[in-house]
Amino acid sequence: MFLIVGGSGWLGGTVARLLLAQGRRVRVMTRIPAKVDNLARLGADVVAGDLRQPETLRQALNGVEVVIAAAHAFPGEGENNPLTVDNVGNRALIDAAKAAGVGHFVFTSMLGVRDNHPVDFYRIKYGVEQYLHASRLSYTIVRPSFFMEPWAVRIGEQVVEKGEVTIVGHGHNPINFVSVDDVASLVLLILDRPELRGRAIKIGGPENLTLHQVAAIFEQIVGRFVTKRYYSLERAKATSILMRKINPALSRDLALSVYMDTADLAFDSTETLRVFPLQLKRMEGIIRQRYSAVTRVPGTGVA
Numbered sequence: 001m002f003l004i005v006g007g008s009g010w011l012g013g014t015v016a017r018l019l020l021a022q023g024r025r026v027r028v029m030t031r032i033p034a035k036v037d038n039l040a041r042l043g044a045d046v047v048a049g050d051l052r053q054p055e056t057l058r059q060a061l062n063g064v065e066v067v068i069a070a071a072h073a074f075p076g077e078g079e080n081n082p083l084t085v086d087n088v089g090n091r092a093l094i095d096a097a098k099a100a101g102v103g104h105f106v107f108t109s110m111l112g113v114r115d116n117h118p119v120d121f122y123r124i125k126y127g128v129e130q131y132l133h134a135s136r137l138s139y140t141i142v143r144p145s146f147f148m149e150p151w152a153v154r155i156g157e158q159v160v161e162k163g164e165v166t167i168v169g170h171g172h173n174p175i176n177f178v179s180v181d182d183v184a185s186l187v188l189l190i191l192d193r194p195e196l197r198g199r200a201i202k203i204g205g206p207e208n209l210t211l212h213q214v215a216a217i218f219e220q221i222v223g224r225f226v227t228k229r230y231y232s233l234e235r236a237k238a239t240s241i242l243m244r245k246i247n248p249a250l251s252r253d254l255a256l257s258v259y260m261d262t263a264d265l266a267f268d269s270t271e272t273l274r275v276f277p278l279q280l281k282r283m284e285g286i287i288r289q290r291y292s293a294v295t296r297v298p299g300t301g302v303a
């Protein structure tokens with residue numbers, strides 16, 4: 001039995017569907033079971049659980065051989081946040097998996113994690129990687145770049161609603177985006193490769209794109225100019241600091257946006273492709289699939 005923590009999310013849901021299509025037994029953990037009705041209909045066992053509640057983890061892990069940890073609370077509000085979920089919660093999951101005698105643990109981390117990373121979310125991920133390593137559980141870590149699909153939706157919503165996109169900084173920094181489908185395929189390949197146990201596998205997409213280039217893809221697909229609104233790096237940094245206590249989710253988001261505009265986020269996927277037979281998807285295809293049918297952008301005359 002595979003337990004997917006975060007099965008209602010982009011990556012967890014895709015991994016669940018791929019495993020179910022292979023006829024494997026899948027259990028999906030979520031705080032809100034109605035969110036995964038689609039997976040239940042495909043044959044997944046659904047269990048209510050919360051990374052902040054260790055007793056629910058014990059129940060979820062009953063009879064499980066492999067855990068795939070794909071939850072996160074980066075945008076989380078209030079008590080459901082990176083500290084309680086990504087840090088404390090993932091460590092509790094590792095402890096519970098060990099106690100339950102789980103055979104293998106796949107942890108979804110991020111490309112670029114390190115202990116002195118400027119963004120605390122990356123430091124949390126790195127700390128959990130270290131904790132997993134020290135646990136002596138059999139494990140594999142996956143370190144993907146930014147996911148294409150949620151970023152396409154985030155930008156696409158602005159394009160569709162207002163005909164514009166807000167860019168923090170200059171928008172000229174090349175960023176590697178990878179399709180969730182490709183990361184999910186990699187997770188499945190890893191499961192059948194015991195020699196990769198104890199390793200951290202990096203995966204990125206086939207191209208490094210600036211936010212201007214992503215906006216240009218939207219322009220081509222919806223057939224209209226997309227207005228760029230700029231939020232300066234100085235303002236983003238200052239607001240991030242100011243909002244740390246008042247609105248931590250906004251503070252985190254701005255800190256990440258500053259990082260995305262300033263850090264070296266390019267990735268060469270040659271090495272990944274040498275080891276894994278993947279046909280990496282491109283951003284244009286992901287956007288076209290979702291937005292080529294868009295016929296109207298309110299207030300902009302996009303028709």
Ligand SMILES: NC(=O)c1ccc[n+]([C@@H]2O[C@H](COP(=O)([O-])OP(=O)(O)OC[C@H]3O[C@@H](n4cnc5c(N)ncnc54)[C@H](OP(=O)(O)O)[C@@H]3O)[C@@H](O)[C@H]2O)c1
Nearest residue numbers: 006007008009010011030031050051070071072108146147
């Ligand atoms: N998005 C990216 O660009 C990106 C890039 C690199 C790595 N990653 C990593 O990849 C993984 C999957 O990301 P994603 O974007 O696919 O996620 P997502 O779509 O944002 O979904 C987040 C998931 O986390 C679960 N979750 C949140 N709080 C929880 C809690 N207290 N207990 C249990 N589950 C909780 C949610 O489940 P319920 O709400 O159903 O409980 C949901 O399934 C994460 O580890 C993320 O850090 C993401």
